[in-house]
Amino acid sequence: VHMDGTFIYDIVMEASFEGVKEELAKMDLGERKVCIVTDTNVAPLYLNEFEQIISGCFHKTEHFIFPAGEEHKNLNTVRDLYETLIVKQFDRHDYLLALGGGVVGDLCGYAAATYLRGISFIQVPTTLLSQVDSSIGGKTGVDFDAYKNMVGAFHMPKLVYTNIATLKTLSEEQFSSGMGEVIKHGLIRDVSYYRWLSDHSSEIQNRNLDILSEMVTVSNRIKRDVVEKDPTEQGERALLNLGHTLGHAIEKLSDFSLLHGHCVGLGCIAAMAISVKRGFINEDQIPVLLEVMKRYHMPVTVTGLSPVEIVKTTKSDKKMDSGAIRFVLLEQIGKAYVDKTVTEEEMTEGLARILA
Ligand code: NAD
Ligand code: ZN
Numbered sequence: 001v002h003m004d005g006t007f008i009y010d011i012v013m014e015a016s017f018e019g020v021k022e023e024l025a026k027m028d029l030g031e032r033k034v035c036i037v038t039d040t041n042v043a044p045l046y047l048n049e050f051e052q053i054i055s056g057c058f059h060k061t062e063h064f065i066f067p068a069g070e071e072h073k074n075l076n077t078v079r080d081l082y083e084t085l086i087v088k089q090f091d092r093h094d095y096l097l098a099l100g101g102g103v104v105g106d107l108c109g110y111a112a113a114t115y116l117r118g119i120s121f122i123q124v125p126t127t128l129l130s131q132v133d134s135s136i137g138g139k140t141g142v143d144f145d146a147y148k149n150m151v152g153a154f155h156m157p158k159l160v161y162t163n164i165a166t167l168k169t170l171s172e173e174q175f176s177s178g179m180g181e182v183i184k185h186g187l188i189r190d191v192s193y194y195r196w197l198s199d200h201s202s203e204i205q206n207r208n209l210d211i212l213s214e215m216v217t218v219s220n221r222i223k224r225d226v227v228e229k230d231p232t233e234q235g236e237r238a239l240l241n242l243g244h245t246l247g248h249a250i251e252k253l254s255d256f257s258l259l260h261g262h263c264v265g266l267g268c269i270a271a272m273a274i275s276v277k278r279g280f281i282n283e284d285q286i287p288v289l290l291e292v293m294k295r296y297h298m299p300v301t302v303t304g305l306s307p308v309e310i311v312k313t314t315k316s317d318k319k320m321d322s323g324a325i326r327f328v329l330l331e332q333i334g335k336a337y338v339d340k341t342v343t344e345e346e347m348t349e350g351l352a353r354i355l356a
Contacts, residue, residue: 009156009157009158009159009160010023010159010160011136011160011162011220011224012159012160012161012162013161013162013164013213013216013217013220014161014162014163014164015163015164015165015209015213016163016165017046017049017050017053017124017163018053019161020050020053020054020124020161020163021053021054021056021057023159023161024054024057024058024159025057027158027159029057029058029059029095030057030058030059031059031093032058032059032093032094032095033058033059033060033061033062033088033090033094033095034054034057034058034060034061034062034094034095034096034097034122035061035062035063035064035081035084035085035088035090035094035095035096035097036050036051036061036062036063036064036097036099037063037064037066037081037096037097037098037099037100037104037107037108037111038063038064038065038098038099038100038104039065039066039067039068039069039072039100039101039103039104040065040066040067040068041068041100042068042099042100042101042104042126043063043065045166045169046099046126046166047063047065047099050099050124051063058095062084062088064080064081064084066080066081066107068103069103070103070143070256072103072107073103073106073107073142073143074142074143074144075142075144075151077107077142078107078110078111078114078142081107081108081111082111082115085111085115090115090116090119091116092116092117092118092119093119093120094119094120095119095120095121095122095158096108096109096111096112096115096119096120096121096122097121097122097123097124098121098122098123098124098125098135098157099124099126100124100125100126100127100130101125101126101127101129101130101134101174102125102127102129102130102133102134102135104130105123105125105130105134105135105140106134106139106140106141106142106149106152107140107142108121108140109121109123109138109139109140109141109153109155109157110140110141110142110151110152110153110155112140112155113140113152113153113154113155114153118155120158121155121157121158122157122158122159122160122161123135123157123159123160123161124160124161124162124163125160125162126163126166126167126170127166127167127170127174127178128167128170128174128175128177128178128179128181128182128216129174129177129178129181129260129261131162131164131167131178131216131220132178132181132182132185132215132216132219132220132223133178133181133219133223135157135160135162136160136220136223136224136227137223137224137227137237138154138155138156138157138227139152139154140152140153140154140155141153148252162216162220164209164212164213164216165209167207167212168207172297173259174259175207176259176261176262176296176297176298177259177260177261177262177298178261179204179261179265179296179298180243180259180260180261180262180263180264180265180268180298181219181261181264182197182215182219183197183265183268183289183292183293183296184240184242184243184264184265184268185218185219185222185223186333186334187242187268187272187289187330187333187334187336188222188226188239188240188242188328188330188334188335188336189222189225189226189239189334189335189336190218190222190334191332191333191334191335192334193218193222193334194292194333194334196218197215197292198288198291198292198295200215201292201295201296204296205295205296205297223240226239226240227240235338238326238328238338239328239336239337239338241326241328242264242267242268242271242328242330242336243263243264243265243266243267243268243270243271243328244264244267244328245267245271245314245325245326245327245328246266246267246270246271246310246314246347246350246351247260247263247264247265247266247267247268248263248267248313248314249310249311249313249314250263250266250267250302250305250310251263252313253305253309253310253313254302254305258299258302261298262298262299265293265298265299265300266299266300266301266302266354268289269286269289269290269293269300269350269353269354270347270350270351270353270354271327271328271329271330271350272285272286272289272330273286273349273350273352273353274327274329274342274346274347274349274350275329275330275331277346277349277350278329280329280330280331280332281330281332281333285333286353300354301354301355301356302354302355302356303355303356305355306355307347307348307351307352307355308348310347310351311344311347311348311351314347324340324341325340325342326338326339326340327339327340327342327347329342
């Protein structure tokens, strides 16, 4: 994305890695080096195959593998990566390539944004969450101590290449978490997509590649559309935060034992409940949402948390805007808006729907 909002990179989706060769060939990289950044879960599954496919596209191919998990998305890992790049004499014309989920993409993107004041990078997302969400939009970053995504930069990839077939090896739990963001896309932008997700749950759960490619395409379009209108997050992009104000708080209070997309789903239920109270949405939409989420094996309740604690935690969330929380509500299914007047009482009422 240019800061004026136009996308300058391609998002390509296929059911294998093969096609990446053609995309890279267009980029004239014969003189460039590339370092593939990946984690210890993805490397044994895909690194060899991927390296073989792209060998010949670059002058030289290196790789950097770090231990899987959010706890390694930090500056220590970035430091190790810088060291590798320096030892291998990467200069400002060379490339980084993220092969993995959102953790790999965020960390690799941040290293690319900062090494030598910024080098080019490519995203090859391999989780549902990264394919529909984190690989698009140019946000990169790492955690700092207990603070999530505290250090970061906007840095746009030169190419996003999604191999939908990688979703076949994703755990049931990670897949289900990604569905939280997918359902959110339907809720904020596209009621017919929301209904389609409800109607195609068995194919999607069976990871039917044709249906998955349709789903990832629509979700990409929605995310891209929202981001394009607002690349630096002044307004419209905030709609993507549906379910995130309360969701983040729940995620934090669970010490990240609950997965992000699951917390987003819980937050969406609460946001819908508040929208019902406001008179925007009919009460009977809530059981519909619960049913859709259950089909994707998402939790619809959470235990052991108090509403007071959750509301308190939302206040330390960085989505605060001069004191007022920019809460995302639903005007109707498929149409979200930002509301700065949501009260603590309303949040507590919304939370009553999900606290068991
Ligand atoms: P992740 O990268 O940790 O991946 C989840 C797990 O799946 C990991 O253990 C990983 O090794 C494994 N994995 C990855 N691909 C696999 C595959 N194809 N088969 C089997 N296992 C595979 O987590 P995630 O959910 O992809 O991403 C979460 C991260 O994304 C968080 O750090 C979050 O902050 C970030 N994020 C960033 C943005 C953004 O705009 N930049 C948006 C949303 C989330
Ligand atoms: Zn999210």
